[in-house]
Amino acid sequence: MLKKISAGALLALALLIPAAPAAAETETxxxxxxxxxxxxxxxxxxxxLITIDLDTANEAQLRILAYRILDAAQADSLPVLPGEIDKNLRGTExxxxxxLKKGVLSTWTHDLRISVGWTMTNAGTNVKAAAxxxxxxxxxxxxxxYLNKGLYAARALDCASQPSPSPSVTPSATPSATPSATSSATASASPAATGGEEGDGGEGGGLPVTGANTGVVAGAGGALLLLGGAGFVIGRRRRARFEA
Structure with a gap:
């Protein structure tokens, strides 16, 4: 009769039976x-969880125990034990x-070691030492x-030793002030410089152009005067000779 009890009924019965020794506590x-x-x-x-005599327990008791262990293993996210229990539940009594007598505890130990190893990924010095x-x-x-207490105590030490993050206000204040001052100074200076350049070359009058260009014009005028005077003298002499 016991062998005809369905797996679903056994699981329900297993969940209704109180898990023995653990008293509920509010964790910090x-x-x-x-x-x-x-x-x-x-x-x-x-x-x-193993509160029955595994040598004398009947099949129903064995299956109820297996389901209770399976439920705990899944809640703890153990990597191997749930699959092993499921496989043996499909086998013979x-x-x-x-x-349950030998394999369950050895498999559980293996899972605990894997879980400890997972906590060391990217962990601090204290966590790695405790693990x-x-x-x-x-x-x-x-x-x-270690998994229930030591890990958290070691992690608290590692977190306490981390440097405090630098405030983000100071770096952003200085760059924002400097460019605005430079831009305003540049903007105010640019029109004046531009206007000065236009005034020098425009119609409204700068100073007259003097220097090298004036000297060239004066020299050319003097040369023309000399050439004109020389031509006048030569022409006059020729005219006097012809009249004589």
Whole structure:
């Protein structure tokens, strides 16, 4: 009769049975990778879910336990354990029993180590040191202690050691004032300079042109006078000789 219980009914029954030892607590907000306040992610201790004798439990009890572990593994975003549980739920009673007795904890340990490794991506010095210490210990307690508490304590130290961002007001104030002053000075100076140049060459009168051009004109006039006088003298002499 127990073997005819559907998987859906077992899952519903598993969710109705209270998960044994964990008392609900209001968790203190912590810092995430960007040093912003968030709610902490608390990993479930799978060992506390195994409250039956795996050697004497019947198939229904084994399946209920498997579904409870599957639910916790999915909530914790474990990478391997959910798939392994699902695979054994599709197998025989003895396959499921063997997995719950030996395979589930070893697979869970592997997932915890992967989860610890994920926290080291782009992490600070304190987080990496705490993570490596937990990985070196290799025990369930050390891995869980790091993921549930040690990670956030180390991250708080890393966030506190980061330099404060520089204010963005000072750099923007200086450039905006300088160009406007230069532009206004240039604009006011340009018309005066332009007007002066036009006045020198226009009709309204600048000073008369003197210098090299005047000397050339005077020299040419003097040369013409000399040539005219010489021609007059020569012509007069020729006329006197002819009359004589």
């Amino acid at each position: 907000p912590v810092l995430n990778e960007a040093c912003k306040t968030v709610e902490p992610k608390i990993f479930t201790d799978i060992r506390e 003895e396959d499921l029993r063997a997995f 490596n210490k937990a990985l070196d210990d290799e025990s369930f307690d050390a891995l869980l202690a």
